[in-house]
Amino acid sequence: MEKLDLAKTYKSYYTAPAKPQLVEFEPNWYVTIQGQGDPDGIAFSNATEALYTLSYSIKGIYKKEEKDFTVAKLEGLWWVDGDRKALDVPREEWHWKLLIRMPDYVRAESIEDARSIAMSKKKELTVISDINYETLHEGACVQMLHVGPYAAEPESLKQIEHFLTEHRRKIRGLHHEIYLSDPRKVEPSKMKTILRYPVQSVEVVTG
Template sequence: MAPTPVVKVDLRRELVGYRARHGRFDLVTLPPRRYLAVDGAGDPNTSTAYADAVSTVYPVAYSLKAVGRARYGRDHVVMPLEAQWWADDPSVFTTRRDKASWRWTVLLLVPDWLTDDDVAEACAAAAAKGRRPALEALRVVTLDEGLVVQTLHVGPYDDEGPVLAQLHDEVLPARGLRPTGHHHEVYLGDPRRSAPQRLRTILRQSVEHVDVASNPVVN
C-alpha cells in the first residue's frame, strides 16, 4: 500500500485574524480557538518565568507538528507566538510601561484536527529531548474572543504605548465599543533575527458594542 501523501498546511494564510494593516483598526470576528498556554507575571525582558514559558511551548509545538504529520498526514507550519497581557492598572501598558506589573499568558495555536491526547504525546516527546522548564504549567485553553479590533504595529515593542492609547481612548469610543477581555498580541517577527524597527506585531483587543441608548456616542 502506498503511503498516504502528506499535505502541507499554512494556517497563517487560512485563518482569519493573522493579517492586520498598519495604521488601520479593523473589526474582525474570530471563532473559538485552542492554544498551548503558560501563565505568568513580570517583565518579559527579565522574567525567568517568561523565558521558561517560551522555551517550553515551542518544543511542544514542534513535537505536535511531528505527531500531526505522522498520524494525520497534515504537516502544518508552526504558528507564531502569541500572548495575552493584563494588569490591575491599564496605564502600565499605555503610559508608564511598568513591565514588572504585567501579567501574561503565552500562547501558541493548536490546529483543530489535533486532540488533547496528541498534545499529551507531544509533551512527552518534547520532555524526552531536553529540559522544558514550564512543562508542568503548560495547559490547553480555548479562547473565544469573538468580536475584536486589531491593528499592525511595526517597530519595537516599547513603542506600542501610543498605539494602544489611541485604540482605547479614541478608536473604541468613536465606534461605540468597549473592551471585554485581555490585550492580545501576535508576534509575526522574530526579535532574535529582526531589527527592532522591523518587528511586526498584531495588537488585538476583544470588544463589545456599547448600548447606544444609555451610552451615546459622539462622533
Template sequence: MATFDCKKAYKDLYLPKVKPSIVDVPPLEGLWWFEDNTFDGSVMGRKDEFSWVIMIRQPEFVTPEVFETAKTSLAKKKPGLDTSIARLEDFTEGLCAQVMHIGPYDDEGPTVAALEEFIASQGYRTEMSGLRQHHEIYLSDPRKTAPEKLKTVIRHPIVKR
C-alpha cells in the same frame, strides 16, 4: 504533509491593516497555552516582568493524546521543565478591534491610543475580562527582524456602548 500557515488561511485575523478594524474572532480550537507570572520580557526587548498567558495555535492533528505525548517527550528531554503548566484548550475571543503595529514593541503606545480612539468612534468600548484582554500577536522574529520592521497585531475585546 503541507505546511499550514495561519496568516495565509486567516488573513483577516492575522494580517490586519495599519488602520484599525473590527473583527469577530471565531472560536479557536486546540490552543497550547500556559500562564507565567514571572515571564521576563527581555526576549522581546522589555526588561520588566509581565504576567502573561501565552497561546500558540495548533494544527488540527494535535489531539489531546498527541499533546500529552509531546509533553511527556519534552519532560524527558528537558528534566526539570514543568510541563504541567501547559494545556490544550479552546478559546473564544469574539468581537474585537485590531490593528497592525509596525515598529519596536516599546513604541506601541500611539498605536494602542489610535485603536482606542477608533473603538470609541465606532460606538464600542473596550471590555477586558477573564482571558478577553489586550492581545499582542507577534508576527516577526525579534532575533531576525530590525526593530523598525517588527509586525505585531494588537487586539482589544469590545462591546457596544
C-alpha cells in the same frame, strides 16, 4: 504530503491593517502557558522555549499521521492587577499568557504524548508540565498592525482608543498580541505585531 500553514489558511486571523478595524473570530485551540514577570526575564524566556518545544513535538506526532503543519506564530495575552495601566506598573508585576494556535485536528490526548516527548528532550525545562491545551473565543474584536518596537505600542493604542470612541465600543477582554516578527532577526523599527482587543458595544442612553 501537503503541510498546513495556519497563517495562510486563516489570513484574517494573522493579518491586520495599519489602521484599527472591527473583526470577528470563532473559538480556536491553543497550547498555553501562564506566568508573571518582565518579558525580558528568565521566566518568560523559559515559558517561550517550553511552548515551542511542545508545539514541535505535537507537529512531529501529526507528521507521522500525514498531517504535517507549520508551527504558528507566538501570541500573548497581557494584564496587570487592579485598574492601573500596564505602563504605570513595574514590568516584574506584569501577568502574561503565551499561546500558540493549533490545527483543529489536534486531539487532547496527543498533547500528553507530545508532552512526554518534549520533557524527555528538555529535562531542564520543567515548565513544560505547566502548559495547557484550551480554547480562546474572543468574538468581536478591534485590531491593528503595529510596526516598530514594542516600547512604541502606546502610539498605536491611542489610535485604537480613538477608534473605539468613534464606533461606540469598549474593551471587554485582555490585551492580545500576535508576534509576526522574530525580534532576534528583525530590527526593532521593522518589527510587526498585531494588537487586538475583544470589544462590545456601548449602550447609548437617551432621555
